Amino acid sequence: MAKLVAHMRLIAGALALAFIVAISAPVSAQQPSMVNPTADAVKEQQLLQQLKSIQGRGTIPDVKSYTLEQPVGRNWQHFHSVTLRWIGGIAIVGMLAVLVIFYLSRGMVMLKSGRSGRTIVRFNTFERFVHWMTATCFIILAVTGLNVTFGRPIFAATVGSEAFTTWSEWAKYAHNYLSFPFTIGVVLIFLMWIGGNIPNKVDIEWLRRGGGIIGNDHPPAYRFNAGQKGIYWIVVLGGAAVAITGYVLMFPFYGTTIDTMQYAQMIHAVVAVLFVAAMLAHIYIGTIGMEGAFEAMGEGTVDINWAKEHHSLWLEDEMGRSAKGARTQPAE
Numbered sequence: 001m002a003k004l005v006a007h008m009r010l011i012a013g014a015l016a017l018a019f020i021v022a023i024s025a026p027v028s029a030q031q032p033s034m035v036n037p038t039a040d041a042v043k044e045q046q047l048l049q050q051l052k053s054i055q056g057r058g059t060i061p062d063v064k065s066y067t068l069e070q071p072v073g074r075n076w077q078h079f080h081s082v083t084l085r086w087i088g089g090i091a092i093v094g095m096l097a098v099l100v101i102f103y104l105s106r107g108m109v110m111l112k113s114g115r116s117g118r119t120i121v122r123f124n125t126f127e128r129f130v131h132w133m134t135a136t137c138f139i140i141l142a143v144t145g146l147n148v149t150f151g152r153p154i155f156a157a158t159v160g161s162e163a164f165t166t167w168s169e170w171a172k173y174a175h176n177y178l179s180f181p182f183t184i185g186v187v188l189i190f191l192m193w194i195g196g197n198i199p200n201k202v203d204i205e206w207l208r209r210g211g212g213i214i215g216n217d218h219p220p221a222y223r224f225n226a227g228q229k230g231i232y233w234i235v236v237l238g239g240a241a242v243a244i245t246g247y248v249l250m251f252p253f254y255g256t257t258i259d260t261m262q263y264a265q266m267i268h269a270v271v272a273v274l275f276v277a278a279m280l281a282h283i284y285i286g287t288i289g290m291e292g293a294f295e296a297m298g299e300g301t302v303d304i305n306w307a308k309e310h311h312s313l314w315l316e317d318e319m320g321r322s323a324k325g326a327r328t329q330p331a332e
């Protein structure tokens, strides 16, 4: 009997101990945060400042997924969804506004001396093919690229998120695949026209006279004037910058880290929106901005009077050469 009582005491004592431990455990777990609720956050902040990121541990082979926190990512996120939209919006809408105002106040630059009826070859078939291939790719790349930055705020609400997702998926394929012919086009443009695009003294005079665009002046120019040389170098250098950074993004983490990927994205996006703004000015002058300009890239020939007014030194060179082997022809 005494043994049974002793056993029962032991069991009761164990139960009481277990009960005390059970109710005291949650209380002790909460205690640190009750004492200082921000203690953990402060430590985390210090850690982030010192280490630039917080790494965990994992079992899957992709070690990049072990990064738990990386504050630079938040800066990038802010750039992507706020700063870039401002830069792009101001550059593109600003350029469109300038062109509309310019067109309304200046109108088309007309051929002062009218048409002569004789034309001269300005761009051969291969040059025109390269130009239009690059231009077509550029326009699709521009639209599909701008979709990444502006698509969601502009379209998602209007066309609905399902249609926006389908369009964005196709847009992304187009953006990736057309980068290849675009890059080839930029390399060919560089090689084809480098000869006529080295800056020289004539460019200074052309710039000093404002290219003759404001007013009715016609400063002399060789095959490409200073404005066109500017476009050429924007295409070559801007094209190289978007291509290199684009391939860094398309083939992620081949010798790059998350930091370099973020910088690549920022350079790609800023250069691209400025590139688009610059090309809007080019498209303007090649179409409604100047009488007779589009024919150069459309048919490959320009009127002799157009050449005289806009590229007098080039015409003299060509005439000198055509005395040996004709490049001029009567217009149809």
Ligand code: HEM
Pocket: 122, 131, 134, 135, 136, 138, 139, 189, 224, 227, 228, 229, 231, 232, 235, 279, 282, 283, 286, 287, 293, 294, 295, 296, 297, 298
């Ligand atoms: C609808 C779009 C476009 C039109 C109507 C257009 C029109 C033209 C025309 C008419 C010329 C010849 C100018 C001359 O005879 O002096 C030209 C030249 C040129 N284009 Fe385009 N173009 C377009 C898009 C592009 C794009 C997207 C690029 C490059 C990404 C580009 C790059 C060039 C370059 C480098 C030249 C030679 C330099 C110059 O004349 O400015 N073009 N373009």
